[in-house]
Amino acid sequence: xxNLLEIKSKTLCKVATLLIILLLTxxxxxxxxxxxxxxxxxxxxLLPYGSEIRGDEQLAIxxxxxxxxxxxxxxxxxxxxxxxxxEGKPKLASLAAKKAVQDGAEIILGPLRSDVAxxxxxxxxxxxxxxxxxxxxxxxSGNNLFLLGTTFDNIAGRLAKFAKKSGSESWLIIYPxxxxxxxxxxxxxxxxxxxxxTILGNVSFDLTAKSIxxxxxxxxxxxxxxxxxxxxxxxxxxxxxxxxxxxxxxxGVNPKLVQYIGLARWDVSKETLRLPGLQGGWFALPDPILAxxxxxxYKTIFNQTPHPxxxxxxxxxxxxxxxxxxxxxxxxxxxxxxFGFLGVNGLLRFADDGSNERALSIATIKKNKVKVIDxxxxxxxx
Numbered sequence: 001x002x003n004l005l006e007i008k009s010k011t012l013c014k015v016a017t018l019l020i021i022l023l024l025t026x027x028x029x030x031x032x033x034x035x036x037x038x039x040x041x042x043x044x045x046l047l048p049y050g051s052e053i054r055g056d057e058q059l060a061i062x063x064x065x066x067x068x069x070x071x072x073x074x075x076x077x078x079x080x081x082x083x084x085x086x087e088g089k090p091k092l093a094s095l096a097a098k099k100a101v102q103d104g105a106e107i108i109l110g111p112l113r114s115d116v117a118x119x120x121x122x123x124x125x126x127x128x129x130x131x132x133x134x135x136x137x138x139x140x141s142g143n144n145l146f147l148l149g150t151t152f153d154n155i156a157g158r159l160a161k162f163a164k165k166s167g168s169e170s171w172l173i174i175y176p177x178x179x180x181x182x183x184x185x186x187x188x189x190x191x192x193x194x195x196x197x198t199i200l201g202n203v204s205f206d207l208t209a210k211s212i213x214x215x216x217x218x219x220x221x222x223x224x225x226x227x228x229x230x231x232x233x234x235x236x237x238x239x240x241x242x243x244x245x246x247x248x249x250x251x252g253v254n255p256k257l258v259q260y261i262g263l264a265r266w267d268v269s270k271e272t273l274r275l276p277g278l279q280g281g282w283f284a285l286p287d288p289i290l291a292x293x294x295x296x297x298y299k300t301i302f303n304q305t306p307h308p309x310x311x312x313x314x315x316x317x318x319x320x321x322x323x324x325x326x327x328x329x330x331x332x333x334x335x336x337x338x339f340g341f342l343g344v345n346g347l348l349r350f351a352d353d354g355s356n357e358r359a360l361s362i363a364t365i366k367k368n369k370v371k372v373i374d375x376x377x378x379x380x381x382x
Contacts, residue, residue: 040077040078040079040080041078041079041080041106041107041320041321041324041330042079042080042082042100042103042104042105042106043067043079043080043081043082043105043106043107043108043109043316043317043320044082044084044096044097044099044100044101044103044105044107044108044109045063045064045067045081045082045083045084045109045110045313046084046086046093046096046097046100046108046109046110046111046116046120047060047063047064047083047084047085047086047110047111047112048060048085048086048087048088048111048112048113048116049085049086049087050085050086050087050088051086051087051088051089052087052088053088056088056112058307059112059307059309059310060085062304062306062307062309062310063110063112063134063307063309063310063312063313064081064083064313065298065301065302065306065310066298066306066310066311066312066313066314067081067109067313067314067316067317068081069297069298069301069314070313070314070315070316070317070318070321071317071321073318073321074317074318074321074324074325078321078324078325079317079320079321079324081317082100082103082104082105084096084099084100086110086111086116086120088111088112088113088116089116090115090116090118090119091119093111093116093117093119093120093123094119094120094122094123095123096120097119097120097121097123097124097129097131098123098124100124101124101127101129105129106129106329106330107129107130107131107132107320107330108120108121108124108129108130108131108132109131109132109313109316109317109320110131110132110133110134110313110316111133111134112133112134112135112309113135114135114137114139114140117131117133117134117135117140117145118140118145120133121133121143121144121145124144125143125144128144128331129144129330130144130145130146130330130331130332130335131144131145131146132146132148132316132319132320133145133146133147133148133149134148134149134309134312134313134316135147135148135149136149136150136151136152137149137151138151138152138153138353138355139183141353141354141355142353142354143354144332145354146335146350146354146356147350147354147355147356148312148315148316148348148356149309149312150286150356150358150360151355151356152183152184152187152188152263153187153190153191153355154355154356154357154358154360155263155284155360156184156187156188156190156191156192156263157191157194157195158284158360158362159191159232159261159263159282159283159284159362160188160191160192160194160195160197161195162282162362162374163195163197163230163259163261163282164195164196164197167229168197168229168230168259169197169198169229170197170198170199170200170226170227170228170229170230171188171192171197171198171199171200171228171229171230171231171232171261172199172200172201172202172203172219172222172223172226172228172230172231172232173185173188173189173199173201173202173203173231173232173234174202174203174204174215174219174231174232174233174234174235174244175188175202175203175204175234175235176204176205176206176207176234176235176239176240177204177205177206177207178207181204181234181235184234184263185202185204185234187263188232188234188263192232200226200227200228201222201226201228203215203218203219203222205240207239207240209243212240212243212244212247213243213247216243216244216247216248216251217251219231219244219248219251219253220248220251220252220253223253223258228258229258229259230258230259230260230261231248231253231258231259231260231261232261232262232263233245233260233261233262233263233264234262234263234264235264236264236265236268237264237265237266237268237269237271237272241262241264241266241272241275242271242272242275244277245260245272245275245276245277245278246275246276246277248277249276249277250276253277255276255277255278255279255280255281256280259280259281259282260277260278260280260281260282261281261282261283262278262281262282262283263283264283265283265284265285266278266281266283266363266365266370267283267285267288267363267370268308270368273365273368273369273370274368278365279365279366279367279368280364280365280366281364281365282362282363282364282373283362283363283364284360284361284362284363285360285361285363285370286345286346286358286359286360286361286376287345287346287359287361287375287376288361288363288370288372290344290345290346291311291344291345293344294306294311294314294344294345298310311343311344311345314343314344315341315343315344315345315348318341318342318343318344319335319341319343322341322342323335335350336349336350336351336352337349338380338381339379339380339381340357340380345358346358346359346360346376346377347359347376347377347378347379347380349380357380359376359377359378359380360376361374361375361376362374
């Protein structure tokens with residue numbers, strides 16, 4: 001039988017430190033204060049503790065720390081986190097979700113990956129319990145499953161809208177021949193079409209250095225032939241982006257003449273920021289000021305850098321706390337409120353299909369540094 005996860009003593013020490021620091025500093029929350037309800041809102045927090053996937057254990061700790069930080073910001077006794085280990089497995093996630101509901105959870109936060117999140121959501125659908133997953137896969141959202149992760153649709157749509165406003169008319173798509181790459185390509189085509197941007201062609205490659213290098217002259221030739229004003233690179237810094245950002249300018253694809261646009265975050269490393277092809281390019285990211293405040297605060301309290309996905313757990317608890325403060329239940333209708341919610345990375349709101357829209361900034365790289373050129377929205381309402 002799956003039992004409530006026993007938090008390691010090290011984590012308990014961190015939590016205790018957090019409580020002391022916050023109480024002493026009188027930390028302010030961005031969430032509206034809650035009128036005194038008789039009992040806390042219980043949240044089933046499903047995390048990949050015990051997973052065999054490298055990095056999942058540390059990610060689980062980072063997500064839990066962020067969730068507890070948000071819970072503390074809401075004030076004592078407002079929410080109660082019930083933590084369960086999924087080991088990153090759909091079957092255990094299903095059992096964990098059911099156990100959480102048995103233990104009184106009104107909503108599930110997590111799990112992380114698509115198949116695991118889907119299993120958890122299905123397990124509690126007949127109980128009218130909603131699941132806020134950390135996934136960004138739009139293919140799984142709907143019914144009682146809501147996405148917290150920033151989706152390709154969200155990013156591509158924001159970039160396409162900004163590009164069109166800036167005069168862009170035609171794109172070439174450069175993407176890897178992977179499942180994620182194919183999804184990214186389709187998403188970019190959809191966003192471009194919606195914004196009246198013409199796709200003049202595409203070039204794909206296998207995720208090997210040899211294949212990427214061989215694709216560079218093909219990309220350069222196609223640009224010469226079709227004359228797009230922009231190229232959309234879907235790869236990230238862990239994939240083909242470093243090679244493309246270095247080799248394409250060397251092959252004559254001048255970033256001063258052709259606009260480079262990135263579907264992935266480019267601000268993840270100093271090495272990426274130095275790539276010649278990315279100078280003057282465009283990419284989307286959450287409000288950097290808000291994100292920096294969260295990261296700095298997390299480092300101060302937990303003495304470590306938060307995982308890039310850690311803020312999703314904070315946002316999930318903040319959303320739940322916001323609804324509770326207005327004496328609203330965790331229904332789908334309430335989650336889909338038009339004006340959305342304020343998280344540590346800015347505004348977000350859920351769509352009717354369970355996916356989300358996050359208010360994203362558009363940034364460029366100038367002299368190896370990130371510069372915001374179109375700030376994120378401060379309100380979703382006109």
